[in-house]
Amino acid sequence: MPKITIDGTEIEASEGRTILQALDDAGLLMNGVDIPHYCWHPKLAVDGSCRLCQVEVEGIPKLQIACDTPVQDGMVVHTANDRVKAAREGVMELLLINHPLDCPICDQAGECKLQDYAYDYGVKASRSKEPRRALKKNVDLGPTIVFDQERCILCRRCVRFCREIPKTGELAVFNRGDYSVIETFPGTPLDNDYSMNVADICPVGALTTKDFRFKIRVWFLEEVAGICTGCSNGCNIHLGVANNKVYRYVPRRNDAVNDTWICDAGRMSYREIGAPDRLRECMVRDESGRLAPTGLDRAIEVAAGRLRRLIASKGAGVIAGLASAHATNEDLFTFRRFLSALGSETSGVAVVRGKADDLLIKEEKAPNGAGAREIGFGDARTVVDRISSGGIDALITLGHDALHESLLGSEKPLADLDTVIVLDTHASELQRVAHVIVPVRHAAEKLGTFVNVARRVQRVVPAVESAWETYADGEVLAKLGAALGLEGFDGSYDARQVARDLAAANPAFVGIDLDSVGDTGRLLAGSAASGAER
Amino acid sequence: MLETPYVTNYLTEHFGEEDYPTIEGYERVGGYRAARKALTEMSPDEVIELVKIAGLQGRGGAGFSTGMKWSFMPKDTDRPKYLVCNADESEPGSFKDRILLERGSHQMLEGILIAAWATGASTTFIYIRGEYAYPADQMERAIGEAYAKGYLGENVMGTGFRHDVRVTRGAGAYICGEETGLLESLEGKKGQPRKKPPFPAQYGAFGMPTTVNNVETFSHVPHIVEKGANWFRSFGTEKSPGTTVFGVSGHVVRPGLYELPLGTMLSEIVFEHAGGVPGGRKVKGVIPGGMSMSILPAGQLDVPMANEFLHERKTMLGTGGIIVMDETTCMVRVASVISYFFRDESCGQCTQCREGTGWINKIVDRIERGAGEEEDLEVLLDVAGKMEGQTICAFADAAAWPIQGLLRHFSDDFAEHVRQRKCPFAESFEL
Ligand SMILES: Cc1cc2nc3c(=O)[nH]c(=O)nc-3n(C[C@H](O)[C@H](O)[C@H](O)COP(=O)(O)O)c2cc1C
Ligand code: SF4
Ligand code: SF4
Ligand code: SF4
Ligand code: FES
Numbered sequence: 001m002p003k004i005t006i007d008g009t010e011i012e013a014s015e016g017r018t019i020l021q022a023l024d025d026a027g028l029l030m031n032g033v034d035i036p037h038y039c040w041h042p043k044l045a046v047d048g049s050c051r052l053c054q055v056e057v058e059g060i061p062k063l064q065i066a067c068d069t070p071v072q073d074g075m076v077v078h079t080a081n082d083r084v085k086a087a088r089e090g091v092m093e094l095l096l097i098n099h100p101l102d103c104p105i106c107d108q109a110g111e112c113k114l115q116d117y118a119y120d121y122g123v124k125a126s127r128s129k130e131p132r133r134a135l136k137k138n139v140d141l142g143p144t145i146v147f148d149q150e151r152c153i154l155c156r157r158c159v160r161f162c163r164e165i166p167k168t169g170e171l172a173v174f175n176r177g178d179y180s181v182i183e184t185f186p187g188t189p190l191d192n193d194y195s196m197n198v199a200d201i202c203p204v205g206a207l208t209t210k211d212f213r214f215k216i217r218v219w220f221l222e223e224v225a226g227i228c229t230g231c232s233n234g235c236n237i238h239l240g241v242a243n244n245k246v247y248r249y250v251p252r253r254n255d256a257v258n259d260t261w262i263c264d265a266g267r268m269s270y271r272e273i274g275a276p277d278r279l280r281e282c283m284v285r286d287e288s289g290r291l292a293p294t295g296l297d298r299a300i301e302v303a304a305g306r307l308r309r310l311i312a313s314k315g316a317g318v319i320a321g322l323a324s325a326h327a328t329n330e331d332l333f334t335f336r337r338f339l340s341a342l343g344s345e346t347s348g349v350a351v352v353r354g355k356a357d358d359l360l361i362k363e364e365k366a367p368n369g370a371g372a373r374e375i376g377f378g379d380a381r382t383v384v385d386r387i388s389s390g391g392i393d394a395l396i397t398l399g400h401d402a403l404h405e406s407l408l409g410s411e412k413p414l415a416d417l418d419t420v421i422v423l424d425t426h427a428s429e430l431q432r433v434a435h436v437i438v439p440v441r442h443a444a445e446k447l448g449t450f451v452n453v454a455r456r457v458q459r460v461v462p463a464v465e466s467a468w469e470t471y472a473d474g475e476v477l478a479k480l481g482a483a484l485g486l487e488g489f490d491g492s493y494d495a496r497q498v499a500r501d502l503a504a505a506n507p508a509f510v511g512i513d514l515d516s517v518g519d520t521g522r523l524l525a526g527s528a529a530s531g532a533e534r
Numbered sequence: 535m536l537e538t539p540y541v542t543n544y545l546t547e548h549f550g551e552e553d554y555p556t557i558e559g560y561e562r563v564g565g566y567r568a569a570r571k572a573l574t575e576m577s578p579d580e581v582i583e584l585v586k587i588a589g590l591q592g593r594g595g596a597g598f599s600t601g602m603k604w605s606f607m608p609k610d611t612d613r614p615k616y617l618v619c620n621a622d623e624s625e626p627g628s629f630k631d632r633i634l635l636e637r638g639s640h641q642m643l644e645g646i647l648i649a650a651w652a653t654g655a656s657t658t659f660i661y662i663r664g665e666y667a668y669p670a671d672q673m674e675r676a677i678g679e680a681y682a683k684g685y686l687g688e689n690v691m692g693t694g695f696r697h698d699v700r701v702t703r704g705a706g707a708y709i710c711g712e713e714t715g716l717l718e719s720l721e722g723k724k725g726q727p728r729k730k731p732p733f734p735a736q737y738g739a740f741g742m743p744t745t746v747n748n749v750e751t752f753s754h755v756p757h758i759v760e761k762g763a764n765w766f767r768s769f770g771t772e773k774s775p776g777t778t779v780f781g782v783s784g785h786v787v788r789p790g791l792y793e794l795p796l797g798t799m800l801s802e803i804v805f806e807h808a809g810g811v812p813g814g815r816k817v818k819g820v821i822p823g824g825m826s827m828s829i830l831p832a833g834q835l836d837v838p839m840a841n842e843f844l845h846e847r848k849t850m851l852g853t854g855g856i857i858v859m860d861e862t863t864c865m866v867r868v869a870s871v872i873s874y875f876f877r878d879e880s881c882g883q884c885t886q887c888r889e890g891t892g893w894i895n896k897i898v899d900r901i902e903r904g905a906g907e908e909e910d911l912e913v914l915l916d917v918a919g920k921m922e923g924q925t926i927c928a929f930a931d932a933a934a935w936p937i938q939g940l941l942r943h944f945s946d947d948f949a950e951h952v953r954q955r956k957c958p959f960a961e962s963f964e965l
Contacts, residue, residue: 156883175882
C-alpha cells in the first residue's frame, strides 16, 4: 500500500486512488486536511474542471489537481503553502466575478460551498469592475427542481449525476466559454426518480428543490441521523429538524447502503410525519357503534377485555396478529413475545410491494420486512387466508398495509370479526372496522432498529416528539400483555432492553444493540460481509 | 491560376503543376516511392527510428518530436490503433495546412501511410475544419484514387498491410484543433478537451491507442523516408530541422505562403520575402506563430524562426503564422480582437479559462473605450498569470500569452488609452 505524506502527515492509501480519494478513504478530507473542491464528488466520475483542488506535489513542476492525481508511494503533497493558496485564491476570485451577490436571498446560504470557501480561502474585495453575467433566474427544470443560472459555477456535478446515476441524462452544458449554461434538453424536463439529489450535490444555490426552498434557513436545522422508511433499502438520511418539526430528508452518506443518494419518493416521505391524517388519539368503539376518543389506559382495558372474553369462550387460537414492516425490531420482538405468551397461532407480516430498480429503490415499500421475518413473522397471506376461511375472531394489527389489494384488498373481510385492535400511525379504512385504535409513533419519533434488504441492522432515534400523545407499538403491546396478565409482561417497555433481549434470544442479532449499530448500521450475524464493513 | 507559395521547397515545389494533386501527377514526380520503401524494406521500428534521428518536430504548434510520439503507441495490443490527421487549422494567422491539403493531398496521404505502418494503425481519421470544404473535397478525391490504386484498403501495395482513411468534418470550433478536443468531436461529442493522462497513445479515438499529427507533419514524412535523415537535417537548424510553410499576413506587401527552412530570420521573411510594410510605414510588432503566441516588437525581429531562439524572446514558433502590424496599429485594439477570440472559443470547462478569458476581454474593451484605469493593467497581467499552466488544455495558456506579450512590449499603448481616456489611434476601427 502506497504511503504518502500530506502536509507532513503520513497516510496510507490504497493502490490506484487519487489524492482526494485517499483522504476521503481515511476520513480526513475537509476533516483535518482541507483541499477545497467543487467538481469532484466521491460518487461521480472525476471531472477535473473547477481547478480548485490544486496541490503541490514534490518533484512535479506544475500544481496538480488532487482529484485526478493518483497516489504514489513516497509522494509528498503540500496543500497549504503559498503557491497553493495563491492558485486557490485565483480560482475563487474568478468564480466570484460573475456570481451574483444573492446570499441574503439565496436559499443555499449556510450550506453554500462558494460562501464557505470564499470565507476560508480569503478572497479580498472583488477587483472586477465589469458587469456580471445576466442569466435566467427561477428556471423550472422539472417537477422537483428550480434553477438559478446566475448562481451556477458550472462544476457539472448535476450533469454527471444525471448521466451516471439515474442514467437519464436530462442536463447538459449548453454553449461555451463564459456563455456556458446548464440547461435541460428541449422537451426533456429533469424528471427522474432521483432528481432531487442534484440539489444536494450542487455546491451553490443554483439548484434547489421546490419542496424545501424558502421553508427555513438551514442554520436553524438540526440534522438528526436516521433511516428512510420508504422501502427496504433503508437509505441513510439526515432529518432536518427545527421547532420539533421535520422540514426535510437529505441523504446521509453510507457507502454500504445508499452512497450519497436517496430517491425522490423517499425524500418526500418526511411529509408523512406531520401529515394531517396522523392518528392523534386512542379510540374505542362504543355501544352505539361509533368510535370515540379515549385515553391509553381505557383503550388497553377495552382491548384486554375483548381479548379475555374471546380466549375464555374460544381459546387464543382465534386471535391473529398482523405485524407491520414499518415497526422496529424492538416493536416486533415484543409483538412476537406477546403473541406467543397469548397462545395465538396465526401471524404474519404485511408488506406492500411496488416497483424496484437496480439503484436504490427496492420492492418492499417498508423498512423492516427482513427484520420481521427474522423475528419469526411469516407471510401475511396465512393470516388473510385464515380470516377468509372463518377461523379467526380477533385481529391485532400493526399498521394497515394488509389492506393492500395484494392481501385483504379492503377492510371488508374484517367487518365480521369480533375484535379488531389497530396500532397505527395514520388513518385508514381500518377505522371502519376497528374496535380499538391506538396511535403509534413514526420512525422519526422513536428509538429502534430496522433490518434492510441486505440484512443491515440500522438505527432510528427520536428526531422529534410527536405533538400529540403517541406510543411505540412495543409500549402498547407491553401494556396490553400486562393487562392480560401474560407471562413476562410487566407493562414496561424499553427499546434498549428489548434489543438486548432480542440479541440474546435470536442468534442472528448476536452482538447487536442500540449502541453497537452506530449511525451506519451492522450486518446481521451470518450475512456475507459487505465491502464497506471496514 | 494555381495557388502556390511565393517561395517553395521540397514540400511545395510541385504545387504549381496542374496534375500534381492527382495520383498520376504525384507518382510521376516520384510519389508513393517512399511508402513502398517503408512498407517493403523497413520495419516499423526502423521508420520510427529514422523519423526520430531526422528530428522532425510536429508542425501543429507544440513542436513535439514526431518519432517520439509514434514510439508511445503500444506495441503488443489487440486493440485497434488509430491515427488522426489534425486538419482543423483554426489558429488565426495560419493557413498553411489548407494548401497542403488542396495541392499536396497525396503527399500527405503517403505520409499517413508511412506513419500507419510505423505505428501499426488500422485507420486514419482526417479531421478537417468545417469551413474547409474544398480541401475536404480534394482529400476525398485523393483517398478515392488511392483506394482505386490499392494504396489504401485491405492489401496496401500488395504487402498485406491494411489501412483505411476516412475524412471527418469539424463544425468550426478552434478548440477542436486541440488534440483531445478533436477526439471528442470526432466521436460525435461536444468538443471539450480531455484530462491528461491518459494520453491519446493509451486512450485516444473511441478509447483506442491513437496518434494525432498535423497535416504538415505528415507531409514531411515521405521526404525523410525517401531522402534520409541527413538530407532532412540539411535544412533548418540543429534543433529544428526541415522546412516549414510560413504564412505571412497583415501589413505586408506580399501576404501569402513561404516554404523556408526553420531558423530563417523573421526579419528576412517580413522584409525580404513578404516585401515589408506597404506605403513606407514602419513595422510596429509581429506575431511570429499564430495568434496564440506572444508578439515581438519591431526591434526584436532579428530572430531565427525556430523555437530554441524564439523561446529566449518569450514566444514560440507555433504554427508559423506570421502576423505583421504596422505603426498605425492600436495594440489595445489588437488585444481586444485577440481576447474576444479566446473568450468566444474557450470550451468553458476550466474555471480559469472560462472566467479569465471573459474578464480579460471585458477589461481590454473597457480600456479601448477609454474607461480604463491604471490598476487595470496590473489586473490583466495577474489574471493572465492565473490562467497559465493550471488548466486541462493549453488553450488557457494560448489565451494568456498574447496578452502578456502585448503588455510586455506595448504597455505604453495601454497607458496612453488610460491617460487620454480614449483610443489615441485615428485608424483604430470602432468597437
Ligand atoms: C487550443 C489549441 C488549438 C490547436 N489547434 C490545432 C490545429 O488547428 N491544428 C493542429 O494541427 N494542431 C492544433 N493544436 C495542437 C494539437 O493539440 C496537437 O498538439 C497537434 O495536432 C499534434 O500534431 P503535431 O505533433 O504533428 O504537431 C492545437 C492546440 C491547442 C492547445
Ligand atoms: S447547477 Fe450546481 S451542480 Fe450544476 S453545474 Fe451549476 S453549480 Fe454545479
Ligand atoms: S430507495 Fe427506499 S429507502 Fe432509499 S430513499 Fe428511496 S424509499 Fe427511501
Ligand atoms: S483550458 Fe479552456 S479550452 Fe482548454 S479545457 Fe480548459 S476551458 Fe476548455
Ligand atoms: S475538484 Fe479537482 S478540479 Fe475540481
